[in-house]
Each structure stands twice: as structure tokens, then as C-alpha cells.
Amino acid sequence: MTQKIAVITGAGQGIGRAIAKILAADGFFVAASDIIMAAAERTVKEIHQQHHHAAAYQTNVIYQHDLEHLVTQVVAEHGHIDVMVNDAGIVKVGPVEQVTDRDVDELMAVNVKGVLFGIQAAAKFMKKQESGGKIINAAGLGAMEGMPLLSAYSASKFAVRGLTQAAAKELAPYHITVNAYSPGVVNSPLWDIINAQTEKLDQEVQQTTLKQFKDRIALNRIEEPADAANLVAFLASERANYITGQTIVVDGGLHMN
Numbered sequence: 224m225t226q227k228i229a230v231i232t233g234a235g236q237g238i239g240r241a242i243a244k245i246l247a248a249d250g251f252f253v254a255a256s257d258i259i260m261a262a263a264e265r266t267v268k269e270i271h272q273q274h275h276h277a278a279a280y281q282t283n284v285i286y287q288h289d290l291e292h293l294v295t296q297v298v299a300e301h302g303h304i305d306v307m308v309n310d311a312g313i314v315k316v317g318p319v320e321q322v323t324d325r326d327v328d329e330l331m332a333v334n335v336k337g338v339l340f341g342i343q344a345a346a347k348f349m350k351k352q353e354s355g356g357k358i359i360n361a362a363g364l365g366a367m368e369g370m371p372l373l374s375a376y377s378a379s380k381f382a383v384r385g386l387t388q389a390a391a392k393e394l395a396p397y398h399i400t401v402n403a404y405s406p407g408v409v410n411s412p413l414w415d416i417i418n419a420q421t422e423k424l425d426q427e428v429q430q431t432t433l434k435q436f437k438d439r440i441a442l443n444r445i446e447e448p449a450d451a452a453n454l455v456a457f458l459a460s461e462r463a464n465y466i467t468g469q470t471i472v473v474d475g476g477l478h479m480n
């Protein structure tokens with residue numbers, strides 16, 4: 224049987240790294256890409272230590288040609304692509320009236336364009352394959368409800384839901400499913416940024432309710448990257464063949480549909 228191929232952006236740390244490791248353990252060859260090559264290489268080293276298969280690639284998802292190049296290279300090396308995980312994302316924390324033009328541009332470039340360009344690059348090849356493929360995007364609590372001090376971030380994540388639904392409808396005839404995963408409060412470097420900046424703002428403006436998100440987790444523990452990665456592994460599997468256009472929440476019962 225030919226080995227299935229998964230391409231993952233933002234695979235250098237946090238949730239992306241957990242996704243890379245779980246998909247590799249599930250038998251995928253993992254193309255682990257990140258803007259920081261050394262981080263992608265670290266993930267690959269950990270995968271190799273488990274005797275699974277992976278290679279590192281450097282990609283900045285804000286550039287359409289970078290993603291095109293990444294997927295083209297992986298397909299040239301392996302002949303096909305089965306799963307594309309658009310995980311790379313950034314965050315900006317601050318009161319809505321202080322959000323800058325630059326903040327919005329940067330958030331939209333990574334969180335929205337990065338996902339769109341990833342979908343495009345993967346779809347180009349998946350459309351030609353009889354087996355189609357699976358595209359899986361990073362949403363988040365900010366995609367399900369607007370979060371205080373994360374207005375532009377929330378807007379970028381709502382956009383991911385829109386992209387996921389539109390692409391799912393367009394690509395369904397080609398046996399390509401498009402879904403998103405929506406983690407809550409994850410023990411990762413990204414949440415550390417949110418936490419540190421929120422604490423600071425709390426003292427300055429005494430207005431944040433962001434910390435309270437933690438207190439609302441029904442299962443009463445902070446999410447681990449592997450919790451989100453397990454959902455992605457399911458969405459990447461044949462067991463999820465009849466699911467498309469969905470943003471699926473994996474957050475310990477923080478946001479309930």
C-alpha cells in the first residue's frame with residue numbers, strides 16, 4: 224500500500240507539532256513545514272526518534288508562492304498529497320480601539336491568506352487525484368464567539384470558517400473534504416502570549432474577561448496540543464469521509480454548540 228502524505232504548516236511547535244507527531248504515528252509521511260526551519264527540523268527529529276517518517280520544509284504561509292512551492296515539492300517527491308493541514312496562526316491581544324492597521328494586516332496575512340493559499344495549493348493537486356483529499360484548517364474559540372481583547376484575531380478565525388465552508392462546497396465534487404478544528408485554551412506558546420499580555424492589560428485597564436474563558440472549561444483542565452491533534456487525526460482518516468464544511472469544536476466543553 225502507498226504511504227499517505229500529509230503536509231502541515233506551523234508544525235514547528237504547539238498544536239502543529241502535535242498534529243505532525245500523531246499523523247506520523249498513524250502511518251502518514253509528514254511534510255512538517257514552518258516559517259522557522261529549525262523548529263520544523265526539531266519536530267522531524269522527534270518523529271524520526273519514534274521511527275516514523277517525516278521531512279522538514281521552510282514555508283512562510285503569507286506568500287502564495289511559498290505554499291505552492293511546498294506542495295509542488297512534496298508531490299514531486301512522493302507523487303501525491305492526501306492531507307493538507309493549515310495550522311500556522313498568530314495572535315494579537317489588545318482593546319478593540321487600539322487595534323492597528325498593521326495588526327489587522329498581519330493577522331489576516333497569516334490566519335486568513337495562509338489558510339486560503341494552503342487550500343489552493345493542495346486543491347490543485349487533489350483535484351487531479353481519483354482519491355481526492357482532505358483539507359483541515361485551524362479555527363479556534365475565536366471562530367465560534369468573539370473574544371474580548373482578541374477582536375481582529377476573532378475576525379480572522381471567523382474568516383477561516385467561511386473559507387472552510389465555501390471551499391467544502393466547491394471541492395466536494397472532487398472527493399475533497401474541507402473541515403476546521405476549533406481548539407479552546409491550549410497549553411501552547413500561543414496561549415502563553417495571550418496570557419502574558421492579558422495579565423498586563425488587566426492591571427492597566429481592568430477590563431478583560433479573557434482569563435474567565437479558562438474558568439468556563441466544563442472538563443476543568445487546560446487543553447493539551449494532543450487533544451486538538453487527535454481530532455485532526457480523525458478528520459484526516461477515512462472514518463471522516465462523510466464530514467465536510469464543518470468547524471468542529473475540541474475544547475473540553477468551553478463553547479457548546
Ligand SMILES: NC(=O)c1ccc[n+]([C@@H]2O[C@H](COP(=O)([O-])OP(=O)(O)OC[C@H]3O[C@@H](n4cnc5c(N)ncnc54)[C@H](O)[C@@H]3O)[C@@H](O)[C@H]2O)c1
Binds near residue numbers: 235406407
Ligand atoms: N493555543 C491556543 O489556545 C489556540 C486556540 C485556538 C486556536 N488556535 C490556533 O491553532 C493554531 C496553532 O496554534 P498554536 O497554539 O500551536 O500556536 P504556536 O504559536 O504555538 O505555533 C504556531 C506555529 O506557526 C508558525 N508560524 C507562525 N507564523 C507563520 C507563518 N507566517 N508561516 C509559517 N508558519 C508560521 C510558528 O513558527 C509556530 O511554529 C493557530 O492557527 C491558532 O490560532 C490556538
